[in-house]
Amino acid sequence: MKNTKEVPFFILLFLSMNLLWGQEYMITDFGAKPDGTTLNTKTIQSAIDKVSKKGGGKIIFPRGEFLSGSISLKSNIELHLQKGSVLLGSTDPDDYGQDDPKGPDLDENKVTPSRMALIVANNVTNIALTGQGTIDGQGMALAVTIDSLHHLGVRRVHNYNYRRMRPNEGSRPMLFAFTESKEITVTGLHLKNSACWGLFFERCSDMVLDSLKVTNRAFWNNDGMDITDCKNVKVTNCNLDTADDGICLKSHTPGYFNDNIYVANCTIRSSASAVKFGTASHGGFKNITIANIKVFDTFRSAIAIESVDGGDIENIKVSNVIAENTGNAIFIRLGHRAGEKPGTIKNVHIKDVKVQVPFGRPDIDYDLRGPEVDFFHNPFPSSIVGIPGHNVQNVILENIDISFPGRASKAMGYIPLNDLDRVPEKIDDYPEFSMFGELPAWGFYVRHAEGVTFKNVTINARNTDFRPAYVFDRVQNISITDSDVVPVSTADQLVLKDAKNISISNVKVNGKSIAKIPVYGITLGLEGIESLD
DSSP states (O other): OOGGSOOOOHHHHHHHHHHOOOOOOEGGGTTOOOOOEEOHHHHHHHHHHHHHHHOOEHHHHHHEEEEEEOEEEOOTEEEETTTEEEEESSSSSGGGOOOTTTTTOBBBTOOOOOEEEEEEESSSSSEEEEEEEEEEEHHHHHHHHHHHHHHTTOOOOOOBBBBTTTTOOSSSSEEEEEOOOOOOEESSSSOOOOOSSSEEEEEEEEEEESSEEEEEEEEEEEESEEEEEHHHEEESSSSSEEESSSSEEEESSTOOOOEEEEEEEEEEEEEOOOOEEEEESSSSSEEEEEEEEEEEEEEEEEEEEEEEEEEEEEEEEEEEEEEEEEEEEEEEOOOOOOSOOOOEEEEEEEEEEEEOOOOOOOOTSSSSSSOOSSSOOOOOOEEEEEEETTEEEEEEEEEEEEOOOOOOTTTTTOOOOOGGGGGGGTTOOOOTTTTSSOSOOSEEEEEEEEEEEEEEEEEEESOOOOOOEEEEEEEEEEEEEEEEOOOOSSSSSEEEEEEEEEEEEEEEEEEGGGSSSSEEEOTTOOEEEEEEE
């Protein structure tokens, strides 16, 4: 027999759970009422506590609506929702406890913005939520109630967001708040309508999230899944429709980081970004695989990789991403918003990606849309941007096909090619693909980066764009091979400023070798052109 270390952790996880959950219990036998109006919080919690004391087991919810406030899972407990069963979140804020006076501020002793959630798990082992039922947080009604009670002075919200006129994240319950727990399985369910983030996991390990439908569009800041400083996580076959980021990896605390995360075969629709690393990035992200992702009608980036709080991002593999009607393809940002020193981004391999970027908002038909940028601009390119003295390192873009809308106008936004310093550094700003304002390229804007490889990359503009396809500013060791640029323009398509060791081989612009097309090179610091085939 093979050593167990060679068996994938998720297989061992299922085997262990099957052994532990032999005993089954019906929640109605404990007195729970499936009428949608009886508050079952104490009954459900009592059932969990009693079954836990017996060593664990499966608690089954039959068809019907079980209204509840916050419940806390214990070790060796499975909640199984049969088809037609709904765990319905209470719309009374008092059924979830009080928000923390510190709001979403974080430190080493406070691992979540809030422990308020419909289902809470803290420091437990071997838990599961399974079945074909639904968990509905009734988030719109709950959030509006929280907002109204604050303005009436009945139940004050700490750090209320008066700019956006809404209660902050720390005051609105999530669907899940799982912290410092391990051996977690969530499968088959429809999870919807949180008042805040949907599924939140922090400092957890050995997790399987499979075949979930996540519909989280009830209110603002409605992320789908937030995986924070976790290890050994497998997310597969999930369908997410979210008002904020779809699948978001976060790191809240220095010294902790996400490690060995696998996300595959998921479909994402988002009014923010589909898959995002950050923005909370204090510890970091290592050994992450994202594969076979379909993205559509998404406002911001298909893939966003961001370290701005001192965290290290390394060994990232992204492959087989198809994004239609998505506002931005790839955004990679190293900044310094927090932390003693800037973090790092290195060893990122993105391949087999096809993106169609529209002209205008891709989420215009959403009932709930993310805030628009507050300045005039042309369509944004993909970008890879570090800060002075801290480069993004070793990024491979392979087999990439991005269709851009074109239609840029100098009346909307204009950065002259002889004044690229006009693009601000924004070192300590919140990271977002629109953070720099107008950008001087229509395809890729790269600054403060080294060791970036473009291999078999095709970018095309569907309409005329006066800007070049590529702008490289303060970069080194850049390689572009076997690639195509298809502009509706006769303008120069490659701009180099303070660029060292640039290798260009078999690159065509509208079918012609780049050597036969004017190349605009700002000569200040330009050196090391190895080839122009």
